[in-house]
Amino acid sequence: MPKFALLSIIGLLRYILVRELILFYTVLIIWLLLDQLTKYYVMNHFLLGESLPVIPNVFHLTYIINRGAAFGMLANQRWFFLLVAVILLAVCAYYWKRLSKGPWTLQIGSALLVSGAIGNGIDRYMIHGVVDFFDFRIWPIFNVADIGICVGVVFVLYYLFTLKEDHE
Secondary structure (H helix, E strand, O other): HHHHHHHHHHHHHHHHHHHOOHHHHHHHHHHHHHHHHHHHHHHHOOOOOOOEEEEEEEEEEEEEEEEHHHHHOOOHHHHHHHHHHHHHHHHHHHHHHHHHHHHHHHHHHHHHHHHHHHHHHHHHHHHHEEEEEEEEEOOOEEEEHHHHHHHHHHHHHHHHHHHHHOOO
């Protein structure tokens, strides 16, 4: 295949990925599946409170149900957290056009935020808390959805800060 044809195909695929939100949906679905599958595995192979040292005294897999937010704050506020997840989804729907035309940092960041909110929202609705299991011993226990939310925030903030620079 000639080089220009390959570049044209790559360019077309890039255009489709960015412009048609396939990137957004792909990241969202993969991250949500990863979150739910890891939680399913932990719930079915660990007893609540059980801890498996991966690197002793450094990194363990510890199965807990977190009834609060980060660091256990606002414990037992299930409906509040579900409302926050719905608001996040509504904000994404409201900014849909900007999101669909945005750079990859905005699309991936938004997808990670939304998948994290949905993943933890599913837990809150189904079991009245969130399954957490990554335990670094010096940090509160967390899960894949939490990682997505944190990384998503970083990507969206990066987009917002670089957007400001573009308009000055």
